[in-house]
Amino acid sequence: MRQRLAVGNWKMHGNLPDNLALLDKVAVAAGGLSRAVVAVCVPFPYLAQAQSALTGSKAAWGAQNVSQHRKGAFTGEVSAGMLREFGCRYVLVGHSERRQLFGENDATVALKTAAVLSAGMTPIVCVGETLAEREAGITEEVVGRQLGVVADGIRAEGLQVSILAYEPVWAIGTGKTATPQQAQAVHAYLRDFLGRRDTALAASMPILYGGSVKAANAAELFGMRDVDGGLIGGAALVAEEFIAICQAADG
Numbered sequence: 001m002r003q004r005l006a007v008g009n010w011k012m013h014g015n016l017p018d019n020l021a022l023l024d025k026v027a028v029a030a031g032g033l034s035r036a037v038v039a040v041c042v043p044f045p046y047l048a049q050a051q052s053a054l055t056g057s058k059a060a061w062g063a064q065n066v067s068q069h070r071k072g073a074f075t076g077e078v079s080a081g082m083l084r085e086f087g088c089r090y091v092l093v094g095h096s097e098r099r100q101l102f103g104e105n106d107a108t109v110a111l112k113t114a115a116v117l118s119a120g121m122t123p124i125v126c127v128g129e130t131l132a133e134r135e136a137g138i139t140e141e142v143v144g145r146q147l148g149v150v151a152d153g154i155r156a157e158g159l160q161v162s163i164l165a166y167e168p169v170w171a172i173g174t175g176k177t178a179t180p181q182q183a184q185a186v187h188a189y190l191r192d193f194l195g196r197r198d199t200a201l202a203a204s205m206p207i208l209y210g211g212s213v214k215a216a217n218a219a220e221l222f223g224m225r226d227v228d229g230g231l232i233g234g235a236a237l238v239a240e241e242f243i244a245i246c247q248a249a250d251g
């Protein structure tokens with residue numbers, strides 16, 4: 001049976017007191033789940049706080065970005081080794097905001113994925129099409145290309161411990177969620193794409209859906225055959241919403 005996950009992506013939100021209240025609630029809620037893994041990907045400065053609040057709980061934490069470089073003169077960058085020191089289990093790579101606003105391309109995403117793996121953490125590789133790409137009928141071509149470059153750039157053992165997230169760009173932060181059928185269709189395509197390389201890998205790879213997941217739509221989305229949980233932005237900042245989504249992922 002594939003792993004089920006609910007991963008919060010806080011983006012650039014938070015402050016120390018609000019975070020603490022939220023982290024404490026997430027820690028308690030994670031303890032009540034039977035199979036879903038819960039994690040929060042927080043801004044870099046809050047990693048120490050997440051580590052201290054969640055250590056000893058069943059909730060994990062992670063980062064939203066990483067440098068592809070190991071160390072050196074890269075002002076403002078943060079290496080995978082540094083994230084590891086703060087106990088991160090997960091690192092988001094290739095989020096559409098990184099691609100669109102910070103110029104990350106498929107090759108950068110592949111390098112970052114490899115950096116996360118070599119530091120012993122789990123990359124959550126994000127792929128997704130824009131509205132224009134969907135309307136042009138090239139969704140599969142786009143997500144296949146994004147995934148293909150990463151899959152080519154890392155070793156098979158790396159892919160086996162990675163997680164994939166399908167996040168249609170038009171659904172992120174817009175309140176416009178993909179229908180369960182739309183999500184399922186792309187998830188099935190991604191699994192099939194992986195299956196052409198390795199059937200066991202395709203069967204075991206968790207594929208998360210992200211894009212306006214809420215307590216109200218999570219169960220229906222996560223009930224689809226190839227949807228193994230969610231990557232949650234806005235709703236991950238509201239304890240009750242996020243906890244309900246985690247429970248939906250737990251099935």
Ligand code: PGA
Pocket residue numbers: 009167171172173174175210211212213231232233234235
């Ligand atoms: P959203 O963001 O849930 O606010 O749409 C999801 C994401 O960007 O990971």
